[in-house]
Amino acid sequence: xxxxxxxxxxxxxxxxxxxxxxxxxxxxxxxxxxxxxxxxxxxxxxxxxxxxxxxxxxxxxxxxxxxxxxxxxxxxxxxxxxxxxxxxxxxxxxxxxxxxxxxxxxxxxxxxxxxxxxxxxxxxxxxxxxxxxxxxxxxxxxxxxxxxxxxxxxxxxxxxxxxxxxxxxxxxxxxxxxxxxxxxxxxxxxxxxxxxxxxxxxxxxxxxxxxxxxxxxxxxxxxxxxxxxxxxxxxxxxxxxxxxxxxxxxxxxxxxxxxxxxxxxxxxxxxxxxxxxxxxxxxxxxxxxxxxxxxxxxxxxxxxxxxxxxxxxxxxxxxxxxxxxxxxxxxxxxxxxxxxxxxxxxxxxxxxxxxxxxxxxxxxxxxxxxxxxxxxxxxxxxxxxxxxxxxxxxxxxxxxxxxxxxxxxxxxxxxxxxxxxxxxxxxxxxxxx
Numbered sequence: 001x002x003x004x005x006x007x008x009x010x011x012x013x014x015x016x017x018x019x020x021x022x023x024x025x026x027x028x029x030x031x032x033x034x035x036x037x038x039x040x041x042x043x044x045x046x047x048x049x050x051x052x053x054x055x056x057x058x059x060x061x062x063x064x065x066x067x068x069x070x071x072x073x074x075x076x077x078x079x080x081x082x083x084x085x086x087x088x089x090x091x092x093x094x095x096x097x098x099x100x101x102x103x104x105x106x107x108x109x110x111x112x113x114x115x116x117x118x119x120x121x122x123x124x125x126x127x128x129x130x131x132x133x134x135x136x137x138x139x140x141x142x143x144x145x146x147x148x149x150x151x152x153x154x155x156x157x158x159x160x161x162x163x164x165x166x167x168x169x170x171x172x173x174x175x176x177x178x179x180x181x182x183x184x185x186x187x188x189x190x191x192x193x194x195x196x197x198x199x200x201x202x203x204x205x206x207x208x209x210x211x212x213x214x215x216x217x218x219x220x221x222x223x224x225x226x227x228x229x230x231x232x233x234x235x236x237x238x239x240x241x242x243x244x245x246x247x248x249x250x251x252x253x254x255x256x257x258x259x260x261x262x263x264x265x266x267x268x269x270x271x272x273x274x275x276x277x278x279x280x281x282x283x284x285x286x287x288x289x290x291x292x293x294x295x296x297x298x299x300x301x302x303x304x305x306x307x308x309x310x311x312x313x314x315x316x317x318x319x320x321x322x323x324x325x326x327x328x329x330x331x332x333x334x335x336x337x338x339x340x341x342x343x344x345x346x347x348x349x350x351x352x353x354x355x356x357x358x359x360x361x362x363x364x365x366x367x368x369x370x371x372x373x374x375x376x377x378x379x380x381x382x383x384x385x386x387x388x389x390x391x392x393x394x395x396x397x398x399x400x401x402x403x404x405x406x407x408x409x410x411x412x413x414x415x416x417x418x419x420x421x422x423x424x425x426x427x428x429x430x431x432x433x
Contacts, residue, residue, distance in 0.1 A: 002022060002023055002024075003016060003021065003022065003023065003024055006024065006029075006032050006033065006036075007036070008032070008036075008057055008058070008061050009060075009061045009064050009065075009106075011064070011105045011106050012057055012060055012061060012064075012102060012103070012106065014105060016053075016057070016102065024050070025049055025050035025054075026049070026214035027043060027045045027049045027050060027051050027054045027212065027214050028050050028053055028054045028057075030043075030054075030212045030214055031043050031051075031054040031055065031058075031188075031212055032054060032057060032058045034210045034212065035054075035055060035058035035059065035062075035186070035188065036058045036061065036062070038186055039186070039208075039209070039210045040186060040187045040188065040206040040207050040208065040209040040210070041055075041187075041188045041189070041190075041206075041209055041210050041212060042188075042189045042191075042202050042206055042209040042210070042211050042212070043188070043189070043190050043191075043211075043212040043213075044190075044191060044192070044193075044194055044212065044213040044214070045190050045191075045192065045212075045214070046192050046334070046338045049214070051160075051190050052094070052095055052098045052160075053098065053102065054190075055084075055158050055160075055188050055190065056095070056098050056099050056102050057102055059082050059132070059156050059158070060099070060102055060103050060106060060108060060132075062155075062156070063081055063082060063108055063131050063132070063156075064106055064108065066081065066155070067107075067108075067131075077127075077128070077129040078109065078128075078129030078130060078131060079129070079150070079152075079153035080126075080130060080131070080132075080133055080149060080150065080151065080153060080154060081131050081132070081153060081154065081155050081156060082131060082132040082133070082154070082155065082156040082157075082158070083132075083133050083135065083140075083151065083154055083156070083157050083158070083181075084099075084132070084133070084134045084135070084158040084160055085135060085136070085137055085140070085157075085158065085159050085160065085165070085174070085177070086134060086135070086136060086160045086161060086165075087136065087161055087164040087165045087168050087170065087308075088114075088136065088164075088308060089114040089115070089116055089136065089285060089288075090288070090292075091160065091161060092112055092113075092114045092134050092135065092136055093112065093114075095134045095160060096110060096111075096112040096134040099132050099134065103132075108131045108132065109128075109129070109130045109131050109132070110130060110131065110132040110133070110134065111125045111126055111130040111132070111133050111134070112133075112134050112135070113126075113133060113134070113135040113136070113139045113140060113143055113149075114135065114136045114139050115136060115138055115139045115142075116284065116285040117285055119139070119142060119143070119146075122139070122143065122148070123143065123146065123148040126143065126148050126149050127148070133149065137165065137170045137173035137174060137177060138170075138173060140177060141173055141176060141177065144177075144180065151177070151180045151181050151182075152180070152182065153182075154181050154182055154185055155182075155184075155185055155186065156185065156186050156188075157181060157185050157186070157187045157188070157205075158187075158188045158189075158190070159174075159187075159188070159189045159190065159191075159201075159205070160190050161190065161191065161192065162189050162190065162191040162198060162201065163191040163192060163193045163194075163195065163197075163198055163331065164335070166197050166198065166201065167329065167332075168308065171201070174201075178204075178205065187205050187206050187207070187209075189201070189202055189205065189206060189209070192331075192334055192335055192338060193331040193334055193335075193367075195331065223346045223347060224337055224338075224340055224346075224347045224348070224349050225346070225347070225348045225349070226337065226349045226351070226372050226373065227348070227349070227350050227351070227372070227373055227374075227375065228350075228351045228352075228353050228361060228372050228373065228374045228375070229350065229351070229352055229353070229374075229375060229376065229377045229380070230353050230354070230355075230374060230375070230376055230382050231352050231353070231354060231376075231377065231380050231382055232354060232355070232380075232382050232383055232386065233354035233355075235380050235382075236324060236352045236354065237265060237268050237269065237272075237324075238272075238380070239352065239377055239380045240254065240265075240269065240322060240324060240352070241269050241272035241273075241274050242380075243322075243350070243377075244274050244301065244302060244320075245272070245273065245274060249301075249319070249320050250298060250301060251295065251296075251298070251301070251303075251315070251317075251318055251319065251320065252301065252302045252303070252320040252321075252322060253302075253303050253305060253315070253318060253320070253321050253322070253339055253340075254276075254302055254303065254304045254305070254321075254322045254324050255304075255305060255306075255307065255321070255322070255323050255324060255325070255327070255336050256304060256305075256306060256324050256325050257306070257307075257325045257327065257328065258306065259278075259280040259281065259282050259306055261325070262278035262279070262280050262304045262305065262306055263278050263280075265278070265304050265324060266278040266302075266304045269302060269304075274301055274302055275299070275300050275301045275302070276300065276301065276302040276303070276304060277291040277294065277295065277300045277302075277303055277304070278291070278303075278304045278305070279291050279292065279303060279304070279305045279306075280305065280306045280308070281306065281308055291303065292315075295315070296315060304324075307327060307332050307335065307336065315339065318339055318340045318347065319340055319346070319347050319348060320340065320347070320348050320349075320350070321336060321337050321339055321340045321347065321348070321349045321350070322349075322350045322351075322352070323336060323337075323349070323350070323351035323352065324352055325352070326351055326353060326357055326360040326361060326364070327360070327364075328360065330360075330363040330364045330366065330367040331367055333351075333364045333367070333368075334367070334368075336349070337349035351372070353374075354382070355382065355384075355386065361374075
């Protein structure tokens with residue numbers, strides 16, 4: 001199949017083919033015809049598969065048709081027709097740039113709205129009228145509260161990386177937004193992973209959707225080599241710096257669980273001679289953008305990130321991902337290593353696992369429905385005589401309990417569960433302000 005066979009507007013195809021794209025990716029080949037046909041879509045798509053174009057191109061095509069059929073009067077402000085909701089600022093920027101690029105020769109206009117920056121420029125952009133808005137849920141609600149945006153004429157609604165929006169506690173914000181969206185709309189939901197929460201959300205927002213899964217559910221990219229090294233916790237940092245230095249790896253994305261851990265690891269790796277920066281939600285938008293640009297330009301060799309901050313990072317040809325700490329949520333593993341092996345390129349994902357973290361790998365392997373190879377790195381073999389740290393035992397017990405509760409749909413109502421919910425909601429609000 002070629003792009004010309006998809007019957008997209010020639011103005012969209014001109015820029016697309018000029019960029020060197022001739023044939024659609026599997027997700028594009030499946031989603032574009034369905035969206036052009038006006039169907040609701042529920043699509044499973046990994047990062048780097050071309051999913052943004054899979055919904056952006058057909059939406060722009062249909063917006064062009066609407067504009068030609070119903071031209072605006074000279075004094076009429078363009079109503080918002082398409083809304084793309086995303087979980088993070090970085091993903092918002094990436095999707096917005098794609099809409100601008102694909103619609104360059106069409107006269108269609110796009111705007112972006114996310115927290116962490118002044119709302120005034122966003123209000124001004126919307127006042128001029130736009131066809132497409134890419135926004136995080138929290139900032140969109142702020143704009144709605146200011147009556148700076150109306151969703152009454154909306155015809156296309158996209159949830160990009162829907163699983164991450166739910167993980168970040170945006171479900172309440174999403175429900176509030178949906179109250180202002182017309183029922184007569186076309187809705188598209190894209191997610192790298194499918195779980196019961198996603199299917200529950202889909203039942204409430206989609207109408208007779210076409211389910212698109214171009215790969216087996218919850219799988220990783222074919223060309224990403226995965227390896228787990230069992231290593232003592234106090235040797236993780238040393239092993240990380242040694243692998244990067246001895247193998248001359250460039251552009252290495254390293255995942256940790258906490259913001260404090262990201263800063264601490266980056267500081268210690270700099271002492272090892274590996275130029276490293278951290279990126280997380282407590283850093284200003286400007287600082288995050290500078291760190292990412294320096295990383296892309298090769299000025300920074302390693303970038304230490306939390307899961308939330310790394311969502312939407314657009315890093316082409318990234319070869320190496322290190323899971324310095326395995327994630328507590330197994331599906332996050334898929335998101336993490338999906339940063340490499342993009343668009344058919346090869347990648348390597350290394351995970352460091354210390355004693356007491358085996359249960360985290362077990363949960364990941366359940367989601368993957370397969371085993372991840374384990375080994376000891378020469379010179380960094382674990383000391384098997386060491387007892388499992390007490391905090392690791394407690395973490396295992398608590399995590400197993402939460403996993404069981406989720407499996408049976410139980411709301412425990414205990415203090416730890418309440419705190420977890422509060423943390424999720426706080427994470428969502430960080431994108432609003």
